[in-house]
Amino acid sequence: MNEEQVRALRRVGRAWGRVSAQPAVWRRALPLEPDVGRFPVTAEAAPAWFGRLVPLPPLRTRAGDGRTAVEQGAPVPPAASRARRVLLGAPLASSAFVTERMRKLVALPVLSADALSSVAYGPEAMLAVLVLAGTVGLGYSLPVAAVIVLLMLAVGLSYRQTIRAYPHGGGSYIVAGDNLGPVPGLVAAAGLLTDYVLTVAVSIASGVAAITSALPGLTPWRVPLGVAVILVLLAGNLRGIRQAGALFAAPTYAFVVAMGALIAFGLVDAARGGFAAAPAPRVPVAEAVGLLLITRAFSSGATAMTGIEAISNAVPAFRPVEWRNARTTLTWMVGLLITMFAGIVVLSHLAGVVPRAQETVLSQLAHLAFGQGWGYVYVQAATAAVLLLAANTAYNDFPRVLSLLARDDYAPKVFLRLGDRLAYSNSIVLLSLAAAAVYVAFDGRTGALIPLYAVGVFLAFTLSQTGMVVHWWRRRDAHWRKSLVFNATGAVLSGLVLLTAGLSKFTSGAWVALIAIALFLWVTTRIQRHYAIAREALRLRPHAVDIPAATGTGPLAPAVRGGGAREDLEAEEIPEEVHHLSVVAIATLDLAAMRTLAYAASLAQPVLTVHISTTDEEARRFRAYWELWGDHLPLQIVLSPYRAVVAPLVHYIETLHRLHPDLTLTVLLPEVVTRRRRHRFLHSRTATRLRRALRRLPKIVITTVPFHLPT
Incomplete structure (x- = not known):
């Protein structure tokens, strides 16, 4: 009060x-x-x-x-409740929240799975645009990839500054809202929530594509397989933070090992030939090389950066000292991401690999490196597993952002409620339903979902980094100029990607994300308005409070304490x-x-x-x-x-x-x-x-x- x-x-x-x-x-x-x-x-x-x-x-x-x-x-x-408890586990007391914090080795796969797994579809999305211009277009793959790597490095360094400035968690919603105002904060939150829904849909679509590349007979079952994986993710995350981390850590590390082995074998094989690039297969030219094509390829390849913000948004989930462990984990993630992204693009260039409808780029590279042996099976299995489970990053951050919105009266208060397992159960269920609807609506096709992807995430990136520029300009504490330069660079580059993605992919599906963001703003502002009216109506005012009448100044004579029970408890027939x-x-x-x-x-x-x-x-x-x-x-x-x-x-x-x-x-x-x-x-x-x-x-x-x- x-x-x-x-x-x-x-x-x-x-x-x-x-x-x-x-x-x-x-x-x-x-x-x-x-x-x-x-x-x-x-x-x-x-x-x-x-x-x-x-x-x-x-x-x-x-x-x-x-x-x-x-x-x-x-x-x-009833039996349904008993089955629910067996499936989800025993409730945890609030004091167990301390034991549910993540150490760095668990936080890295849990919070980085989205970003790291995106190298399975980010390079391919870039090449899928460049190949429209034939062999000449593919020649731009290395320069475009170099710019994307520079963007990864700049944004990664920018978020290190964000973690330092917001040691209790500084997602785009908090940073933009604190420094730019409520409306930019809501826009950033809209971009983030849209991105998290699409993260689940795109990751699962890419994972199913990896499976069907190795087992083409499963292609007709693409949609049921994806929905089944969403149900598994739902159950796993309802069990709580630590259980989800233990469940999803192994596939992420297996994928990192698979990519390391693939890149190492590929580079060793290329070294035997003097790093001479193999000629790419002849492909029909559908579009001339131009600025629009290059920018579309750049924005498509930049989808490999989705998930970079997850660590800065989840600082409270780390073990003490939270902000220091978060910065260390972010550095590991960015280093691995740059290494794997650059390695896949270089291998694709050296091997002359181009995207094909029936087989992913990673599957082609694994075939060239390992043939049909166990190495190929391991790469495909690890890729499918990490892509299917990479959506767990969204399951960690979507509920957290929604709870912040509910705290500020922009979302229903039900999303503030922690479930039995110290997880935001209502938000997890909402994310699963939204992602399943998007996945089914787009028939589980990665190519159809990618155009929706970049707008939301780079909108949040741009507003967050712009907010950090304002933050450092206002604070002007030690090393503020260096921090401002880092964040300003991240804001400019993120803004360029947002602009190019919005313009170049508008007709391809980006308009859907923009409409979703606009609808989100309308709904949240109406909810906040209602809560403001309710709060004002419920506010204590001396002359508006009901007082018991003076004629009833006290209770009647008390009943006998511990009175004996009657044989028929509902047999009272008279008021006395x-x-x-x-x-x-x-x-x-x-x-x-x-x-x-x-x-x-x-x-x-x-x-x-x-x-x-x-x-x-x-x-x-x-x-x-x-x-x-x-x-x-x-x-x-x-x-x-x-x-x-x-x-x-x-x-x-x-x-x-x-x-x-x-x-x-x-x-x-x-x-x-x-x-x-x-x-x-x-x-x-x-x-x-x-x-x-x-x-x-x-x-x-x-x-x-x-x-x-x-x-």
Whole structure:
């Protein structure tokens, strides 16, 4: 809360004090002991095999008479939930996030798989454009490749400066937003998210192409194979960061070894012939050599740079010291990328290899180096594996960017939620669905997807590097001139690639990426506008807060604590036989929460307020605000170490019910009601989930106190 909110909270608390009974009266009225125990810490929690909630050891609860009761927890979830837990693994406590950090040897394959694997299609995409001009066009392959290598080096050095300036993670969205403003930041985020979706589609399309080059009989199954791989990636990433790294590290390193062996064998063979280039096969000339052809080839070959930003965007995922390990990993990645890209282009030039529809360039080079033996099989298998799994880089960064957008109110808050395995599960599912749709729509063809690819990534590169130029110009700290030159060079070169890609590939499909970016801007700004309206409507204002009427200044006489259970728990026939407890569940102290508290107090029945905190810090902060308000009603804070909110609330209410089955529990929740149906998914639907979870238990009533937004 800001100072204005704190002052309003104090004034509201004083108003409550004038019309409500003393806090001690409300506490004496409680028919039960609200502290029913605690959730286990990490060391006490048994491994989970099913359900959303970590299987708890018998919950230690205290009955009203001080005796210790044993609560066995919730019933076993259905078979579908058990299968989900077996597939995805046991939930991890938030404290496990430290153990989920990546060391450099794991981070390199996880975060560099996209960039390193792009040498399998980047050089081929460049040659596929140059070959349109025949042998003369192929003669420009080395100069164009040299410019691309220079661009790789400049952008790599630029992102080293970005990591130094933003040691807590400096993706294009953060850098552009901090230094250029919110709109450029959103444009950069749009470019990144578009690029990540296409990374999955293009990587899988290229991997399937590598498989069908070696096994042509699988060509008709290209689309089902790609969709199956997306499902494998989905399951692997839902298991969490460390599991994904262990799963995807081996193929990346196998690919690096395969490329090293291929380049070494190829260069040794070329050395025997004095490095004389073999004549390329005669190909029909479809286009004359010109500036447009060269720029198209340059922008196509530059797709080999996609994924360079991944490391600077994922600095928090490294082990300490995070920024230093990230810079080291980035240096390794750029060095390997330049070596492999240059090596493939040089070998293609020396061997006279040209792109063919039935066989990839890498497959042709492997045939020349190893024939049909095990060497060829290993190169193709490693290439297919790394391409199919290179999409994992997008699975690491897409959720992180989307969570930053949700934090800043540009995306639904559901994308802030960490799943059981400390992964942004909702974002991972969204990425999988979008990538599968793109892959199927373009029939899994790499050539059809490449034109969409360069626009988004180089848009993000350009805005990020331009933002860094502004950053160094404003800061002017030690070595700022050198850093500014590095970032300015990266910005100019990235801007040139963006311009050439946008112009030369507009009719080939780049317009789709541009429309997607424009649509993204429209949607995110509308979401931010709605959240701004909701935040203003929910802001505490002294004269807008509901206060319980003075005629109902306190609860009725308390029910007997620990009352005996009746044989028929739902046999009450007259009002006097119903013993009430109102349980108010709130997340924040805003107008909606205050209205719910006032409504509960006005019923003149015992009231218990429950707040679920996911961290100790959040619990302390909420307790401080509650006492600032005046501590007028009993409060129970439940600490959930597994980030869940609804499940611990359900468990707590179930425990109250089992310890006091004679009580009728009325669970009250504030509900934000929107005027437009499309805005509903932007807000929590806790009441619906509670009703579904608790409907099997008698004498539990779920009700909501609506708060209507003005628009």
